[in-house]
Amino acid sequence: MNDTFLKACRGEKTEYTPVWIMRQAGRYLPQYLEVRGRGKGTFLDLCKDPARCTEVTLQPVDFFNMDAAILFSDILIPMEPMGMNLEFHEGRGPVFTDPIRSRKDVEALVIPDPEATMPFVMETIKLLRAELKVPLIGFSGAPFTLATYLIEGGSSKVFLETKKMMFQAPELYHNLLQKITDCTSLYLQAQAKAGAQTLQIFDSWAGILAPVDYARFALPYVQSIINDLRKVTDVPIIYFANNGSTLIEHTMTAGADVLGLDWRINIKKAIARVGDHVVQGNLDPIALFLPEEDLKQRIKQLLEDAREAKGHIFNLGHGVVPQTPPDQVRITVDAVHEFSARA
Amino acid sequence: MNDTFLKACRGEKTEYTPVWIMRQAGRYLPQYLEVRGRGKGTFLDLCKDPARCTEVTLQPVDFFNMDAAILFSDILIPMEPMGMNLEFHEGRGPVFTDPIRSRKDVEALVIPDPEATMPFVMETIKLLRAELKVPLIGFSGAPFTLATYLIEGGSSKVFLETKKMMFQAPELYHNLLQKITDCTSLYLQAQAKAGAQTLQIFDSWAGILAPVDYARFALPYVQSIINDLRKVTDVPIIYFANNGSTLIEHTMTAGADVLGLDWRINIKKAIARVGDHVVQGNLDPIALFLPEEDLKQRIKQLLEDAREAKGHIFNLGHGVVPQTPPDQVRITVDAVHEFSARA
Numbered sequence: 001m002n003d004t005f006l007k008a009c010r011g012e013k014t015e016y017t018p019v020w021i022m023r024q025a026g027r028y029l030p031q032y033l034e035v036r037g038r039g040k041g042t043f044l045d046l047c048k049d050p051a052r053c054t055e056v057t058l059q060p061v062d063f064f065n066m067d068a069a070i071l072f073s074d075i076l077i078p079m080e081p082m083g084m085n086l087e088f089h090e091g092r093g094p095v096f097t098d099p100i101r102s103r104k105d106v107e108a109l110v111i112p113d114p115e116a117t118m119p120f121v122m123e124t125i126k127l128l129r130a131e132l133k134v135p136l137i138g139f140s141g142a143p144f145t146l147a148t149y150l151i152e153g154g155s156s157k158v159f160l161e162t163k164k165m166m167f168q169a170p171e172l173y174h175n176l177l178q179k180i181t182d183c184t185s186l187y188l189q190a191q192a193k194a195g196a197q198t199l200q201i202f203d204s205w206a207g208i209l210a211p212v213d214y215a216r217f218a219l220p221y222v223q224s225i226i227n228d229l230r231k232v233t234d235v236p237i238i239y240f241a242n243n244g245s246t247l248i249e250h251t252m253t254a255g256a257d258v259l260g261l262d263w264r265i266n267i268k269k270a271i272a273r274v275g276d277h278v279v280q281g282n283l284d285p286i287a288l289f290l291p292e293e294d295l296k297q298r299i300k301q302l303l304e305d306a307r308e309a310k311g312h313i314f315n316l317g318h319g320v321v322p323q324t325p326p327d328q329v330r331i332t333v334d335a336v337h338e339f340s341a342r343a
Numbered sequence: 344m345n346d347t348f349l350k351a352c353r354g355e356k357t358e359y360t361p362v363w364i365m366r367q368a369g370r371y372l373p374q375y376l377e378v379r380g381r382g383k384g385t386f387l388d389l390c391k392d393p394a395r396c397t398e399v400t401l402q403p404v405d406f407f408n409m410d411a412a413i414l415f416s417d418i419l420i421p422m423e424p425m426g427m428n429l430e431f432h433e434g435r436g437p438v439f440t441d442p443i444r445s446r447k448d449v450e451a452l453v454i455p456d457p458e459a460t461m462p463f464v465m466e467t468i469k470l471l472r473a474e475l476k477v478p479l480i481g482f483s484g485a486p487f488t489l490a491t492y493l494i495e496g497g498s499s500k501v502f503l504e505t506k507k508m509m510f511q512a513p514e515l516y517h518n519l520l521q522k523i524t525d526c527t528s529l530y531l532q533a534q535a536k537a538g539a540q541t542l543q544i545f546d547s548w549a550g551i552l553a554p555v556d557y558a559r560f561a562l563p564y565v566q567s568i569i570n571d572l573r574k575v576t577d578v579p580i581i582y583f584a585n586n587g588s589t590l591i592e593h594t595m596t597a598g599a600d601v602l603g604l605d606w607r608i609n610i611k612k613a614i615a616r617v618g619d620h621v622v623q624g625n626l627d628p629i630a631l632f633l634p635e636e637d638l639k640q641r642i643k644q645l646l647e648d649a650r651e652a653k654g655h656i657f658n659l660g661h662g663v664v665p666q667t668p669p670d671q672v673r674i675t676v677d678a679v680h681e682f683s684a685r686a
Binding site: 158159160163164167168207208209210211212213243245246263264265266269284285286287289290291294298317321323 | 664
């Protein structure tokens with residue numbers, strides 16, 4: 001068992017800097033595409049098939065010597081048992097055919113029992129734990145990020161409907177967020193119970209909020225989830241507020257052990273602001289298109305810039321893009337291991 | 344002549360905080376849509392029609408008592424005489440049908456004479472100066488932002504092609520950026536000569552760059568343009584690097600008088616970092632959907648947070664969205680004027 005990643009999460013000394021990559025199980029891998037195509041199902045069908053989820057989760061760990069695996073799933077999965085109709089449209093991303101706009105819509109949402117409604121997730125976690133020699137990360141979306149999809153009906157550019165609900169119907173917004181929070185809280189607890197050894201909360205859209213709105217309309221729900229988790233599990237918790245450099249003074253209070261950082265901030269400057277937190281990040285995903293020597297040089301610099309951190313988990317600052325040559329991922333992981341090895 | 348805006352740009356004491364709004368002449372105004380529809384032309388046709396450009400530029404100034412007017416145009420206008428075929432597709436935004444990818448593509452680009460190739464812009468500026476009782480802002484895109492459109496062929500999500508050119512063909516990238524810089528430099532000089540009293544450089548996509556890449560691949564071209572401008576004109580220069588909170592230590596060195604701020608950063612924290620710069624911003628455009636009293640409260644707070652600035656020009660943190668009720672713009676401008684009036 002390689003527990004370097006877990007040690008780093010806890011701020012303990014490690015022999016080298018552990019590395020994993022957001023979306024490491026994904027479309028840049030031909031072997032993923034092969035499994036994805038097998039059975040002719042949709043992306044959602046894949047997410048609900050424990051055998052195939054296990055297979056694609058293991059692929060990058062085996063191929064590239066990653067220090068952690070992350071459950072193959074999607075942050076929107078628990079929104080289906082809440083009562084939402086979810087579809088994935090090619091080139092357009094996730095679509096909720098009936099977005100949440102009214103009190104009636106919010107009242108119709110249920111708080112699902114994760115074991116009963118998403119047994120495939122717990123089954124995947126168990127299958128993975130039996131196979132893995134590195135720690136397994138479970139995850140969820142953060143309530144604000146999940147709410148944007150429910151309210152907008154999918155991805156958005158200016159998040160007009162979400163902010164309108166915040167600003168014009170704050171009670172309705174709160175009731176919606178509270179339901180999503182309750183659902184997410186139970187969902188993450190179930191993942192930990194099933195065997196997830198770390199939990200990451202993805203707040204992919206936090207960065208579209210002014211700090212004053214983030215503090216009121218996003219942060220409290222994350223704090224609530226983490227607070228609940230601490231009562232039942234001691235697994236490390238990672239919170240990733242994407243594009244959140246101006247929110248650090250708030251995200252610091254979320255209660256997480258590790259703060260994820262996107263690539264827009266110099267990691268050294270971020271570390272000076274995160275207090276007693278381990279950091280995770282933050283190479284630009286497109287930096288994987290640098291020529292090999294330049295890529296290595298950039299990784300070396302990033303590792304040096306992160307030396308004063310309480311702990312550092314190397315990652316990209318966002319998900320790896322589908323066009324990435326797999327060999328560049330190999331170079332990256334090897335370079336992190338090589339350059340960070342403590343003498 | 345109301346020169347409050349110009350005084351604020353120069354860091355001089357003003358009787359109140361001047362205000363204008365990005366995209367203030369635009370689709371949220373029924374009167375704009377009326378002019379836009381008149382003549383059945385395209386958006387590009389409107390941009391090339393001095394009479395109608397003048398009309399739509401004046402509308403918000405007259406309706407809402409704005410302290411500055413901004414030339415109605417588009418940052419991509421000078422890309423056409425450079426040799427690019429530009430189209431605007433409904434719902435998809437700007438499209439360059441033949442994106443720049445090769446040395447041949449870059450070599451084919453020309454540095455246009457702005458007066459000869461864009462006489463409609465200079466004509467609009469002259470018509471506006473004859474009408475306006477407030478200062479006129481001219482503008483351009485920043486070279487990096489313009490390059491993203493040329494290389495991607497339009498808007499983008501991860502800017503893969505742009506970054507690939509930077510990382511894999513830095514010389515080609517530099518040659519392209521140098522040509523865009525030369526074009527933009529002449530274009531802004533011509534606007535000042537025609538009568539523009541302030542120049543704003545929009546770096547709409549600066550925020551997708553890691554600071555290390557911004558410093559190398561975006562900032563030097565802005566510095567070059569501003570340096571050239573200083574030799575021939577003393578009009579104030581505003582530089583707006585959108586989503587640029589982690590870039591402030593670099594944007595400070597661009598040479599501008601005023602730094603534009605997007606809404607993601609608390610203005611007080613930004614002011615503490617901008618040194619000897621006037622700031623412009625930074626209300627969330629969607630905050631215009633707040634109920635009247637909440638909107639006023641937020642404006643009051645923003646003005647208070649900006650009190651320690653060398654100078655403050657009130658603006659949104661990005662363009663006003665088309666769905667905005669015009670009355671909310673009126674409330675905003677009136678509130679800025681009322682709350683900022685020095686006793």
